Amino acid sequence: MYVYADNAATTRVSKTALEAMLPYFTEIYGNPSSLHSVGQEAKEALESARERIAKHLGCQPREIYFTSGGTEADNMAIRSAAALGARKGKKHIISTAFEHHAVLHTLNKLEKEGFEVTLLDVSEGHNITAGQVRDAIREDTCLVTCMFANNEIGSVLPIREIGAVCKEAGVPFHTDAVQAVGHLPVNVRTDNIDMLSLSGHKFHGPRGVGVAYIRRGIPPVNVIEGGGQERGKRPGTENLPGIMGMAAALDEAIEKMDEHTAYVTGLRDRLIEGLSKIPHSVLNGDAVNRLPGNVSFCFEGIEGEALLLLLDARGVAGSSGSACTSGSLDPSHVLLAIGRPHEIAHGSLRLSLCHENTPEEIDHILKAVPEVIEYLRKMSPVWKDLEAGKRQYITP
Numbered sequence: 212m213y214v215y216a217d218n219a220a221t222t223r224v225s226k227t228a229l230e231a232m233l234p235y236f237t238e239i240y241g242n243p244s245s246l247h248s249v250g251q252e253a254k255e256a257l258e259s260a261r262e263r264i265a266k267h268l269g270c271q272p273r274e275i276y277f278t279s280g281g282t283e284a285d286n287m288a289i290r291s292a293a294a295l296g297a298r299k300g301k302k303h304i305i306s307t308a309f310e311h312h313a314v315l316h317t318l319n320k321l322e323k324e325g326f327e328v329t330l331l332d333v334s335e336g337h338n339i340t341a342g343q344v345r346d347a348i349r350e351d352t353c354l355v356t357c358m359f360a361n362n363e364i365g366s367v368l369p370i371r372e373i374g375a376v377c378k379e380a381g382v383p384f385h386t387d388a389v390q391a392v393g394h395l396p397v398n399v400r401t402d403n404i405d406m407l408s409l410s411g412h413k414f415h416g417p418r419g420v421g422v423a424y425i426r427r428g429i430p431p432v433n434v435i436e437g438g439g440q441e442r443g444k445r446p447g448t449e450n451l452p453g454i455m456g457m458a459a460a461l462d463e464a465i466e467k468m469d470e471h472t473a474y475v476t477g478l479r480d481r482l483i484e485g486l487s488k489i490p491h492s493v494l495n496g497d498a499v500n501r502l503p504g505n506v507s508f509c510f511e512g513i514e515g516e517a518l519l520l521l522l523d524a525r526g527v528a529g530s531s532g533s534a535c536t537s538g539s540l541d542p543s544h545v546l547l548a549i550g551r552p553h554e555i556a557h558g559s560l561r562l563s564l565c566h567e568n569t570p571e572e573i574d575h576i577l578k579a580v581p582e583v584i585e586y587l588r589k590m591s592p593v594w595k596d597l598e599a600g601k602r603q604y605i606t607p
């Protein structure tokens with residue numbers, strides 16, 4: 212048995228999404244900017260996808276900009292609010308310490324360009340409150356950007372309340388909703404969201420395609436320059452197969468959301484309960500307000516990389532928050548932000564489930580993980596010291 216439990220990294224393209232894409236490679240392959248009928252047919256499809264997605268989000272079709280994915284949408288939205296702020300002499304931005312790098316690195320860049328960034332503390336309950344946002348807003352705040360749900364530890368933020376605080380203060384509010392759209396109800400009107408990022412491949416659509424929703428009244432800033440596509444704000448010939456696949460995947464995810472949420476939450480809770488029995492383990496993330504498919508733990512006396520490799524050999528595909536795989540020796544900024552010390556942040560495991568996972572697969576994970584951890588701990592000098600009392604355990 213091989214279990215794919217890394218759906219927060221990417222998902223399988225659904226049959227519906229794949230079938231929705233195919234005609235746009237082979238039959239309706241025109242360029243939507245072409246004036247002939249082949250092009251116009253492509254244009255109609257593009258605009259129908261835009262309308263469907265806008266309807267799901269609760270916005271106007273003209274507020275949707277197709278991008279190359281979540282990363283680009285984050286860059287575009289943040290840059291748009293920053294440019295608008297700068298024009299008014301407002302150069303303060305509020306965000307959280309556990310954002311995705313697409314947000315954090317854009318903010319780092321803006322800091323170098325003269326903006327001031329406040330990152331809200333997420334150590335309390337592994338989440339933030341709308342009150343923290345309210346307290347951080349200043350006269351010169353031009354943007355609040357808080358993710359809808361965290362990709363590593365699964366915390367779901369109080370977006371509607373944060374949005375209400377921003378609305379009251381007249382500060383544009385962006386949310387990186389890449390982990391939320393297609394998994395949780397999201398509506399930009401009722402949730403008081405001015406800008407939002409989503410990505411097709413996180414809800415069983417294709418990779419390399421996403422959306423930036425930017426409310427009318429916030430002038431979008433070009434991340435790249437070129438032709439007139441997407442009202443000149445996101446030039447480049449549209450990825451029509453990708454867009455059609457993403458729209459179909461979103462239709463399907465939203466239609467089946469209640470059913471999938473109930474099922475996946477059941478699997479998640481059984482996995483969390485089982486893994487909690489491993490001695491010296493701690494759950495990461497908000498235990499209550501949590502993504503349906505997210506399971507994230509730190510295990511003491513373990514290296515995340517070794518755990519992942521052995522689990523892969525045992526037929527479990529997971530992920531580790533520790534970033535050694537991405538060429539850095541630092542543990543995940545998310546785990547450090549919630550207050551995990553380096554020693555245990557290195558021993559992290561994220562398992563992210565979807566509706567395709569089965570109860571038998573959960574049984575398989577629940578057998579494999581404790582065995583691999585026991586094996587690794589037996590070989591670990593750190594673990595020997597802990598057992599011998601030469602070192603203090605950090606976890607209970």
Ligand SMILES: *Cc1c(COP(=O)(O)O)cnc(C)c1O
Pocket residue numbers: 219220279280281282283311313358360361362387389390410411412413419420421
């Ligand atoms: C995956 C992800 C992104 C990046 O999206 P891409 O489409 O892969 O560029 C951004 N933010 C979050 C929270 C994500 O999970």
